[in-house]
Amino acid sequence: MSAVMPEPTWVALGPIDSIPRLGARVLRRDGGDIAIFRTTDDQVFALLNRCPHKGGPLSEGIVYGRTVACPLHNWCLDLATGQAKAPDEGCAPSFPVRVEDGHVLVSLTPGAD
Amino acid sequence: MQKEKLVLIGNGMAGMRTIEELLRLEPALYDITVFGAEPHPNYNRILLSPVLSGEKTIDEIMLNTRAWYDEHGITLHTGDPVTDIDRKRRIVKSRSGRELPYDRLLLATGSYPFMVPVPGVDLPGVMGYRDIADVDAMIAAARAHQQAVVIGGGLLGLEAAYGLQQQGMDVTVVHLLDTLMERQLDKPAAALLQASLESRGLRFLMQAQTAAIEGTDRVERVRFKDGSAVPADLVVMAVGIRPNIALAQAAGLYCERGIVVDDTMLTYDPRIYAIGECVQHRGQCYGLVAPLFEQAKVCANHLARLGYGRYQGSVTSTKLKVTGIDLFSAGNYQGGEGCEEILFQDPGAGVYKKLVIRDNKLDGAVLYGDTIDGAWFFQLMRQGTDISGLRENLLFGQAHLGDAGHGGQTQAAAMSDDMQVCDCNGVCKGEIVRAITSKGLFTLDDVKLHTKAAASCGSCTGLVEQLLASTLGSDYSAPEAKPLCKCTDYTHDQVRAAIREQHLTSIGAVLQALDWREPDGCHVCRPALNYYLLSAWPNETRDDGQSRFINERAHANIQKDGTYSVIPRIFGGETSPQQLRAIADAADKYQVRTVKITGGQRIDLLGLTKEQLPHIWKDLTDAGFVSGHAYGKALRTVKTCVGSEWCRFGVQNSTKMGIELEELTWGSWTPHKFKMAVSGCPRNCAEATIKDFGVVAIESGWELHVGGNGGVKVRATDVLCRVETPEQVKEYCGAFMQVYREEARYLERTAPWVERVGIAYVKKRVVEDEVGRKALYKRFLESQKLAQVDPWKERATGAEAHEFTSLRQVNA
Incomplete structure (x- = not known):
């Protein structure tokens, strides 16, 4: 980890409607793909697309509320924090996301927590 | 806004179970106060007998600690019974002088032991058997005295007698009738039980009517009507329980034998619910714990203002908690008019089994000496399964129904503590039993959450339920119908x-x-x-x-590395050089890493990325292929042998039959995956007898089979019927699939579904009812019109493009 926090670089991902409600799309990236989720009420979240359990692609899971169920073994992760629901333990790194004028932007610097 | 006040009178199992269920539904709806007459927090009353016999300690049977009440913001007053309910002002008053208003009141006052009204019943040393104080008194008496008499040869009396004997006393059981446990056992089983208990040193006085209990400062003897007497330093009355309704009666609530409640557990006062052993529901009072839990769920549903739970009475079963004696009884164990009985007796080995059957359904069971199948029989009873197809082997249990493989339910009792029950999560029998007793677990869900057993593939569910049944005895009953998921109570x-x-x-x-x-x-x-x-x-x-699930959304099978596999449909497993070339070309072009022949006679192309899928589908659909649906809860494959076209044994053209069946059924969605096979002769090379729908050619036509499975738990098919023409095969197949589609639960394979509803029912719908069969087949064909649109072709030509492309690619 570097001593100086880099300025967040925001990457534009296009209109929010390109992500299905209760679904996800993927941002391909050398440093690991990022899954971009959209909830029923149009909130958008971003997690590293790797389940902390066995690396399953979270973008392919079923989304409900603020949760995604990993497609490989049904671990359920909180979309905002990436934390696995008890009794499972683990965390997928999350990334800051914002929506401006109906367009989604994600920062490639993982969230502070 | 101030919360409504909920007051619970009775800190026992029924009331606290209701509170726990309520907290699960609505954790913050009420301010909750609990009054308990006993000085303890909530404990597992049904495990008092093991405490008495010294096999468990009091601490081991506690269910909720005081800290638990604090954590959930519940005020608990122990040792302080409520003495008065003022329904007009909606206030309860307790013995210590507490006065508390309520918005909702829950009565769970339980029951008290009935004391036979004979002279001397109030002498020191004469007691009932109900709570921790009674157990303490009995253990203390055992230290100072030798002679114990238990009046009552029912379940509770025998457990008390066994416990006192374990504490070192000489015990005589006095019973009014000539058979023990007459409310659970018929005469032959009762005789076996008595003989076995006698050989352990218990004495029995049968048909003995107690006239008086005699003594000066303390009980000295019990005298009978015929003038005889037995010496006694301790007398335990265990002749029955009576609902505790005094408080409710004093408050003017309508009571008969118990506090009368409706199907929502509401009393005649719309602010007051009642639950447990104190209530009378549809004329019935219950003294076992399983019905109380069903009531608790319904009551909590209404307290949480959901308003749809309904209690409709319970079928109960019993198991005697005397170590080393295996006894199980459920339902109508006596038989009678309109009933048939199936019996097995081996007095030498001490085994007796009786099943009572009414209208082709199991109506009751008594098992002695070998109770391994008790849980299974009980399940058949509660589900009302038509057993006419199982009848010949029913008595010998589930293990004898061609149910090889894990053979689940019959093993639990014989397992040692270190044997693994859950092979997915590595959980042993000992861990599960410890969790059940130490954490006070009662349901399969509890066990899954605390131990992870049965929480993955679910194939050990039967074993875990069996462990619950054998650990909890009469207090466990497999829920008849489970809620669909944690979001609802509906099944x-x-x-x-x-x-x-x-x-x-x-x-x-x-x-x-x-x-x-x-x-x-x-x-x-x-x-x-x-x-x-x-x-x-x-x-x-x-x-x-x-x-x-992703596989059905992406129409391919996700693999552990996140890539996908693609299986084109090859109807009936018959292919051609052109098809194979097209598959080979596609495999080359997309650099498929592994090409594999599947168990269902198809070709699997593994290691494709999601982005590649529409492209390879384009190539495959251009060559004439459609999706193989190898990823779906859908018709998978129809496996065939070469049949009469080539085989010297073949009697019908099984390959053609298989192709026609697959053309008829491909694309259909089903509750779980659905596999078929067609064999060209009874040698059955296509293994049709472990398929959901199997066809075996015979000289005169076709034999149809249903409900087979070759997975975790092998199950051979049941024979449905024989038909003559391929058209008939298709009609029966479509009709069978349609009943399964319309009536089986999601993720229920045909094997457990057929076991649940009974093969006789399936025959009735598909074979005997011709009009019904044709209607089913028609509905099947109707829905197939919409289903047989190839999802690959749609996606190869642009449908659902967002599913197969990324939003963006960055170098970072």
Whole structure:
């Protein structure tokens, strides 16, 4: 980890409607793909697309509320924090996301927590 | 806004179970106060007998500690019984002078032991058997005295007698009738039980009517009507229990034998609910714990203002908690008019089994000496399964029904503590039993949560339920119908009925109409709802891709590294050089890493990225292939042998039959995957007898088989019938699939479904009822018109493009 926090670089991902409600799309990236989720009420979240359990692609899971169920073994992760629901333990790194004028932007610097 | 006040009178199992269920539904709706007459927090009353016999300690049977009450913001007053309910002012008063207003009141006052009204019943040393204080008194008496008399040869009396004997006393059991446990056992079983208990040193005085209990400062003897007497330093009355209704009666609530409640557990006062052994529901009072738990669930549902739970009475079963004696009894164990009995007796080995059958259904059971199948019989009773197809082997249990493989339910009792029960999560029998007793678990869900056993593939569910049954005895009963998921209390069948009756055509409509607890549902219920909607209203429901598991959404099988595999359909398993070339070309072009022949006679192309899928599908569909649906809860494959075209033994053209069946059924969605096979002669090379629908050619036509499975738990098919023509095979096949599609629960394979409803029922629908069969077949063909659109071709030509492309690619 570097001593100086880099300025967040925001990457534009296009209109929010390109992500299905209760679904996800993927941002391909050398440093690991990022899954971009959209909830029923149009909130958008971003997690590293790797389940902390066995690396399953979270973008392919079923989304409900603020949760995604990993497609490989049904671990359920909180979309905002990436934390696995008890009794499972683990965390997928999350990334800051914002929506401006109906367009989604994600920062490639993982969230502070 | 101030919270409503809920007061619970009675800190026992029924009342506290209701509170726990309520907290699960609505954790913050009420300010809750609990009054208990005993000085302890909530404990597991049904484990008092093991405490008395010294096999458990008091601490081991505590259910909720004081800290638990604090954590949940519940005020607990122990050792302080409520003495008065003022229904006008809505206030309860306790013995210590507490006065507390309530908005809702829950009565769970339980029962008290009935003391036979004979002279001397109030002498020191004469007691009932009900609570921790009684157990303490009995253990103390055992230290100072030698002679014990237990009056009452029922379940409780025998457990008390055994416990006192374990504490070192000489015990005589006095019983009014000539058979022990006459409310659970018939005469032969009771005789075996008596002989076995006598050989352990208990004495019995049968048909003995107690006239008086005599003594000066303390009980000295029990005298009988015929003038004889037995010496006694301790007398335990265990002749029955009576609902504790004094408080309710004093408050003017309507009572008969118990406090009368309706199907929502509401008393005649709309602010007051009652639950447990103190209530009378539809004329019945219950003294076992399993019904209380069912009542608790319903009562909590109404306290949480959900308003749809309904208690309709319970079928109960009993198991005697005397170590080393295996005894099980359930339902109508006596038989009688309109009943048939199946009997097995081996007095030498001490085994007796009796099953009572009425209208082809199991109505009751008594098992002595070998109770391994008790849980299974009980399940058949509660589900009302038609047993005419199992009849010949029924008495010998589930292990004798061709149920090889794990053979689940019959092993639990014989297992040692270090044997593994859950092979997925590595959980041993000992861990599960310890968790059940130390954490006070009662349900399969509890065990799953605390131990992870049965929480993955579920194949050990039967074993875990058996462990619950053998650990808890009479206090466990497998829930008849489980809620669909944690978002609702409705069962699969109830949800399905609502979809039909209320004409619900979208997931949103179901969630709203049935008050789902989670606004979006969850990963368990949404796929089920999507299926139920499609099956009920195929023309009106929009298939919701976001509620499908990834394999069905992407029409390929996800692999552990996140790549996908693709299996083109090869009808009946018969291919051609052109087809093989097309597959080989596609495999080359997309650099497929592994090409594999599957168990169902198809070719699997593994290691494709999601982005590649529409492209390889384009190539494959151009060559004439359609999707193989190897990823779906759908018709998978029809496996065939070469049949009469080539084989010197073949009697019919099985390959052609298989191709026609696959052409008829491909594309159909089913509750779980559905596999078929057609064999050209009874040698059955296509293994049709472990398929969901199997066809075996015979000289005169075709023999049809259903309900087979070759997976975790092998099950051979049941024979459905014999037919003559390929047209008939197709009609029966379509009709069978349609009943399965309309009536089986989501993720229920045909094997457990056929076991649940009984092969006789399936025959009735598909074979005997010709009009019904044709109607089923028609509905099947109708829904196939919409289903046989190749999803690969659609996607190869641009449908659902967002599913197969990324949003963006960055170098970072």
